[in-house]
Amino acid sequence: MANITAGMVKELRERTGLGMMDCKKALTEADGDMERAIDDLRKASGIKAAKKASRVAAEGVVLTKIAEDGNYGVVIEINSETDFAARDENFLDFAQQALELAYSNSKADVAGLLGAGLEDVRSALVQKIGENCNVRRVERLQFTDENAGIVESYVHSNNKIAVLISVTGGDEALARDVAMHIAAINPLVVRAEDVPEEDIAKETEIYSAQARESGKPEEIIEKMITGRLRKFVAEVSLLEQPFVKDPDVTVGKLLSDADASVVQFVRFEVGEGIEKEEIDFADEVAAQVKGS
Numbered sequence: 001m002a003n004i005t006a007g008m009v010k011e012l013r014e015r016t017g018l019g020m021m022d023c024k025k026a027l028t029e030a031d032g033d034m035e036r037a038i039d040d041l042r043k044a045s046g047i048k049a050a051k052k053a054s055r056v057a058a059e060g061v062v063l064t065k066i067a068e069d070g071n072y073g074v075v076i077e078i079n080s081e082t083d084f085a086a087r088d089e090n091f092l093d094f095a096q097q098a099l100e101l102a103y104s105n106s107k108a109d110v111a112g113l114l115g116a117g118l119e120d121v122r123s124a125l126v127q128k129i130g131e132n133c134n135v136r137r138v139e140r141l142q143f144t145d146e147n148a149g150i151v152e153s154y155v156h157s158n159n160k161i162a163v164l165i166s167v168t169g170g171d172e173a174l175a176r177d178v179a180m181h182i183a184a185i186n187p188l189v190v191r192a193e194d195v196p197e198e199d200i201a202k203e204t205e206i207y208s209a210q211a212r213e214s215g216k217p218e219e220i221i222e223k224m225i226t227g228r229l230r231k232f233v234a235e236v237s238l239l240e241q242p243f244v245k246d247p248d249v250t251v252g253k254l255l256s257d258a259d260a261s262v263v264q265f266v267r268f269e270v271g272e273g274i275e276k277e278e279i280d281f282a283d284e285v286a287a288q289v290k291g292s
Contacts, residue, residue, distance in 0.1 A: 012026065059079065060133075064162050065099055071143040071150075072140070073141050074103045076102050077138075078098055078134070078135055079271070088129055098113060098118055110135050113138065122134075148168065150166070154182075156183055160270045161269045163179040164179070167262055171258075185241055186267065190238045192234070207225045238252075238262060
């Protein structure tokens with residue numbers, strides 16, 4: 001049997017990012033063969049990652065990166081199971097690596113990013129931190145013509161909400177202010193006419209039922225429905241909303257005064273739309289003790 005030295009363990013740790021005991025065990029089982037030990041650890045990582053893949057990952061971070069010329073940007077969401085893991089240095093390193101890959105591979109979706117080598121890194125991370133981790137989604141905004149507009153972003157300080165925005169006219173500061181507003185207020189669309197017809201129909205049905213319960217005449221009911229719909233559309237349309245930093249001015253007025261216009265925006269909030277699993281902590285600890 002080969003003599004497993006501290007130096008060999010150190011090298012394997014540096015090459016895999018895994019713990020000392022895992023590395024020592026792998027080297028022992030591989031009879032000191034470094035490359036075989038790495039292959040064995042990768043296989044074990046895949047097994048561990050597969051076992052954890054069914055566990056809900058609804059925490060994590062959102063990150064953005066903007067090109068120096070301001071005509072291209074990317075936003076990405078990386079999930080973990082717990083907020084504690086989302087603050088782990090290894091998780092944050094993985095998230096940054098995923099962001100850089102998404103930025104440089106401007107056409108790649110999540111599957112493309114994982115296929116470009118990120119899956120091996122993700123699987124190793126799962127083994128290292130003991131939690132399921134996922135690249136959930138990625139979006140990009142870009143102006144193909146130089147000087148056609150500005151792509152800017154805003155990421156809230158806790159990395160839980162990020163906005164990517166493309167604007168014509170104005171400057172970076174204005175674009176960033178509007179992105180911050182979107183992060184805070186969460187509009188559904190840019191313009192009132194962009195509100196989906198199915199949303200209008202749904203709200204109309206709800207307002208109609210509420211108004212008719214009042215027992216008022218039909219002509220009054222119609223006015224009530226119209227008024228409530230107008231208010232709903234204004235509340236979900238970016239340009240109609242009072243600007244978060246100056247509620248006396250709408251976002252639309254802010255932009256028009258600067259001869260600027262919002263082309264598109266993307267807003268990511270960590271875990272939105274994911275049904276989180278409610279776990280009893282005592283039961284979880286008991287299950288871990290039983291399985292150990």
